[in-house]
Amino acid sequence: MAFIQPDLALDLGSSYTSIYVKGRGLMLHEPTAVVAERADRHIIHAVGQEAKDLIGRTAENYILIDPVQHGLIADFDSTEILLRYFFRQTIGSSRILGPRVLVGVPSDIPAVSRKALREAILWAGARKVFFVANTFAAAIGTGLPVYEPVGSMVVSVGGGTTDAAVISLGGTVVSHAVPTGGQNMDEEIVNYLKKYSGMLIGDRTAEDVKIDLASAVPTKDERTVQVRGRNLLSSQAMVATLSSSQAHAAVKDPCMAVLGCIKWVLERTPPELSADIMRTGIHLTGGASQLYALDQFIGSQLSLPVYLARDPGDCTIRGLSYLLENPDLMESIISASEE
Numbered sequence: 001m002a003f004i005q006p007d008l009a010l011d012l013g014s015s016y017t018s019i020y021v022k023g024r025g026l027m028l029h030e031p032t033a034v035v036a037e038r039a040d041r042h043i044i045h046a047v048g049q050e051a052k053d054l055i056g057r058t059a060e061n062y063i064l065i066d067p068v069q070h071g072l073i074a075d076f077d078s079t080e081i082l083l084r085y086f087f088r089q090t091i092g093s094s095r096i097l098g099p100r101v102l103v104g105v106p107s108d109i110p111a112v113s114r115k116a117l118r119e120a121i122l123w124a125g126a127r128k129v130f131f132v133a134n135t136f137a138a139a140i141g142t143g144l145p146v147y148e149p150v151g152s153m154v155v156s157v158g159g160g161t162t163d164a165a166v167i168s169l170g171g172t173v174v175s176h177a178v179p180t181g182g183q184n185m186d187e188e189i190v191n192y193l194k195k196y197s198g199m200l201i202g203d204r205t206a207e208d209v210k211i212d213l214a215s216a217v218p219t220k221d222e223r224t225v226q227v228r229g230r231n232l233l234s235s236q237a238m239v240a241t242l243s244s245s246q247a248h249a250a251v252k253d254p255c256m257a258v259l260g261c262i263k264w265v266l267e268r269t270p271p272e273l274s275a276d277i278m279r280t281g282i283h284l285t286g287g288a289s290q291l292y293a294l295d296q297f298i299g300s301q302l303s304l305p306v307y308l309a310r311d312p313g314d315c316t317i318r319g320l321s322y323l324l325e326n327p328d329l330m331e332s333i334i335s336a337s338e339e
Helices: 076-091 111-123 134-142 182-197 203-212 244-267 271-280 294-302 312-325 327-338
Strands: 008-012 016-021 025-031 034-037 044-047 062-065 100-105 128-133 152-157 162-168 171-178 224-231 237-243 282-285 306-308
Touching (some): 008 076, 008 312, 016 076, 016 312, 025 076, 034 076, 076 111, 100 134, 100 312, 111 128, 128 134, 128 327, 134 152, 134 162, 134 282, 152 271, 162 244, 171 244, 182 203, 182 237, 203 244, 237 244, 244 294, 294 306, 312 327
Parallel strands (some): 008 100, 100 128, 152 282, 282 306
Antiparallel strands (some): 008 016, 016 025, 034 062, 152 162, 162 171, 224 237
8 A cells, every 4th residue: 555645736726736657647637716604704615616606606605715816825825725636636635745836827926926836735634845936847848849959939828817928948038928818808898897887796707708609809790699697786687688799898808918918028138039929829718718819919029939739738737747757857846845
């Protein structure tokens, strides 16, 4: 019988959490959500996918908690509970020594947030925690030559954070993160309908509108959808028509924030690496990078080639799993953490 639990790779996102178990593969991909009692948040009723299924359908005495917001821990206790539950789901809890955990974090995460994340993972059952920048892991997961003397630019547009970085020779040269992502796009759609239709919709409806109708650029073919929600004046159910041009207007500001993050990094990139990026382009990863025509919008604004990665939402966990499964690379991360 083994006494040590296997190493884990953890992608703890604002929207989804993925866990890869060394030697076994991807074992978990569930929403980063917790449903607890409003009077006592320590009493948990649902975690992960079960919690997301309850969004908008919970009783008044229940509350939906987003433990991670904008890539940082917003609620320490619920984060620890969520991770403990996910660890048990993937590797059990019967062994003496907990796992070593390799976790992706925003490239410029504050020291206090890094400490809080480490403590939450340790309290959840890990014995050691090692950090890797999300953009570096995503670049590996995309297949970019991160260990070669050539500049590669990757932009991770997640649920709560956009993280952009230029990587070369196994390290990050320039990076920048802004608290804007897919959840902000959902919020802007909610606010747009409040302002112009007098209707309140839920987060799940806003996400469906974003996926089905929203675009980063104006579309030639105008489309419409019927959106159901609650009238803000009468509190009665109502239906409103939303067009693709209106959905584009709603998500325009978050798209501009993503573009601003990329410009910030490009303006501070050394000339030699800038020449590499002009040739190799910008690579988009993260679930929210799948917003329709976001790559076209960025490319047209910057006059650079922009590529959407294959399965962009899985790039970070693929990169983390690659590092975990390669002893030499993992050893270098452990050595850097100890230093």
